[in-house]
Amino acid sequence: MEPLVVGLLGITHPHASARVRALREIEGVEVVAAADDDPRLQYFTDKYDMEPRDIDGVLEDGRINAVMVHSKSKDMVSHALRALAAGKSVVVEKPGGGTVDDLLKLAEAESLAAPGLVVQVGYNVRLAQSVTRAKGLIDAGTIGNVVSVSARGAALAGEHLTAHLNQPADMGGALWIIGCHMVDSLVSMFGIPESVNARVRKSAMLSDESSREDSAAVLLNYPDMSATFSFDSHDRLEWFESSGISVYGTAGMIEIGVLPQKLRVYVEKDRDGWSAGWTEWTQSYFTPPFARTDANKFSELPELENISNFRTEMRGWIDSIRTGASVVAPVTDALAVARIIDACYRSEQELGASVQVAQGVTPDAELTS
Incomplete structure (x- = not known):
């Protein structure tokens, strides 16, 4: 080797x-x-x-x-x-x-x-076993055809004040730097939406102008389904603890948790080895916290404790280098995430108007409908 x-x-x-x-x-x-x-x-x-x-x-x-x-x-x-x-x-x-x-x-x-x-x-996050197992079930049709999706993401309360989420050259704040994880997970499971409607808000009750957005409510429009994504910057739970995705199909539903990783699958009748009713799986709880100490709670120090998803990610990178295996988090998907979040910011400027999401790797056109 x-x-x-x-x-x-x-x-x-x-x-x-x-x-x-x-x-x-x-x-x-x-x-x-x-x-x-x-x-x-x-x-x-x-x-x-x-x-x-x-x-x-x-x-x-x-x-x-x-x-x-x-x-x-x-x-x-x-x-x-x-x-x-x-x-x-x-x-x-x-x-x-x-x-x-x-x-x-x-x-x-x-x-x-x-x-x-x-x-x-x-x-x-797209490599969490809960997410990849859910994608497999969706692709196999275990819950029938997907009708709608509801997702949530959050930044930990207080993180909105850090330099990490307020870099002057960035196109956005918490939605861009933290919310991108959940948007990417949606892209990995469902692809790129045709358009976006969004409200990205500041709240005088939550923060002053020294930081960027406090919350977002996003509608991602696909040809045959819709997905909603809610995000806020003031969550009191551990990172990703309240993040999740619910997928509703014509023959069942799936609830996905990120950290701790968990999966709840409902099918209306026995199907593909799944028994009728609910089946629940949990991989881990927060035995180690996501961040190591209070001093490392935010991005000013470069250390984390919980690295479960990083193990999968790094093995994927090394396998791609050594064997030519498919890249587990490709640039094309990251570009799609950037375009979706950029569309959210542009939609907010138009008070929630629909903004088309460019496809492919050619330069974007300013598409608004």
């Missing part, structure tokens, strides 16, 4: 340490160096036993054949492009950039990359 040697560009995102730990559980993978101009680089590299370097020191290292990008959103694509030009596969932390244009550039770079190089975006 040929060794894979990994370096990091950016360490300030809390997912950086989670991916390092998940990678080190995979045979034949080394994580050796990290670059960042943040003063906490030395803390990070000391704690995770790697060398602190500058960007050139990572990219010019011939041993390093894969790079993880955990920079500020505005720098994600430029770092990824440099890594690809240096002949290294990349995983780019979600949402993959700060704007739709960033994701278009990443998609173009992927299409021009040398054969064998893998580009993956850091969406891993």
